[in-house]
Amino acid sequence: TQLLEQSPQFLSIQEGENLTVYCNSSSVFSSLQWYRQEPGEGPVLLVTVVTGGEVKKLKRLTFQFGDARKDSSLHITAAQPGDTGLYLCAGFYNNNDMRFGAGTRLTVKP
Amino acid sequence: DSGVTQTPKHLITATGQRVTLRCSPRSGDLSVYWYQQSLDQGLQFLIQYYNGEERAKGNILERFSAQQFPDLHSELNLSSLELGDSALYFCASSSGIQETQYFGPGTRLLVL
Numbered sequence: 001t002q003l004l005e006q007s008p009q010f011l012s013i014q015e016g017e018n019l020t021v022y023c024n025s026s027s028v029f030s031s032l033q034w035y036r037q038e039p040g041e042g043p044v045l046l047v048t049v050v051t052g053g054e055v056k057k058l059k060r061l062t063f064q065f066g067d068a069r070k071d072s073s074l075h076i077t078a079a080q081p082g083d084t085g086l087y088l089c090a091g092f093y094n095n096n097d098m099r100f101g102a103g104t105r106l107t108v109k110p
Numbered sequence: 111d112s113g114v115t116q117t118p119k120h121l122i123t124a125t126g127q128r129v130t131l132r133c134s135p136r137s138g139d140l141s142v143y144w145y146q147q148s149l150d151q152g153l154q155f156l157i158q159y160y161n162g163e164e165r166a167k168g169n170i171l172e173r174f175s176a177q178q179f180p181d182l183h184s185e186l187n188l189s190s191l192e193l194g195d196s197a198l199y200f201c202a203s204s205s206g207i208q209e210t211q212y213f214g215p216g217t218r219l220l221v222l
Binding site: 030031033035040041042043044045048088090092097098099100101102103 | 114132143154155166202208211212213215216218
């Protein structure tokens with residue numbers, strides 16, 4: 001059982017559409033990170049959210065941390081083919097143990 | 111480029127063999143993390159070192175071991191390899207214990 005559950009597992013959309021992916025847990029995290037990973041590469045950090053209710057924007061990407069710090073969402077506006085990749089959420093559990101969700105594999109078709 | 115380097119990039123070996131994966135953290139980072147990523151398991155945390163000392167252990171098998179050297183580079187040793195050990199192995203580094211982790215490009219291990 002994953003400590004962090006991500007949904008959907010797969011998402012295929014057309015260029016220009018909007019989408020939201022979710023990261024949920026029954027545990028409270030002191031901080032939560034979102035990474036994007038492309039095939040054959042290591043995950044690259046997109047954002048870290050720390051405060052409950054926090055919203056961060058990175059160009060067309062909007063990240064939100066839940067008020068109880070148990071969940072997070074990533075919203076992409078007007079998706080582009082370059083957004084294609086595996087989106088992973090991660091958080092620290094039991095102090096030093098970093099746990100990752102299984103990821104959402106996004107494909108944006110031109 | 112994250113600044114974390116891993117060698118080798120690819121490794122093909124046979125069951126029962128032993129391999130060593132190497133990681134050099136970003137300049138100034140004291141923490142090194144090892145992860146295994148396979149298709150059916152996602153990214154699994156194996157072990158963390160901080161300034162040469164083991165700090166946290168995840169789902170690391172007894173056949174696997176790691177160490178961090180005085181120059182802060184780290185090695186992950188995988189022994190008695192099995193087919194199921196085929197995966198991508200990532201190293202990440204951070205400046206502290208719960209700081210942002212930066213990932214290397216990974217080592218792709220194939221056990222035949």
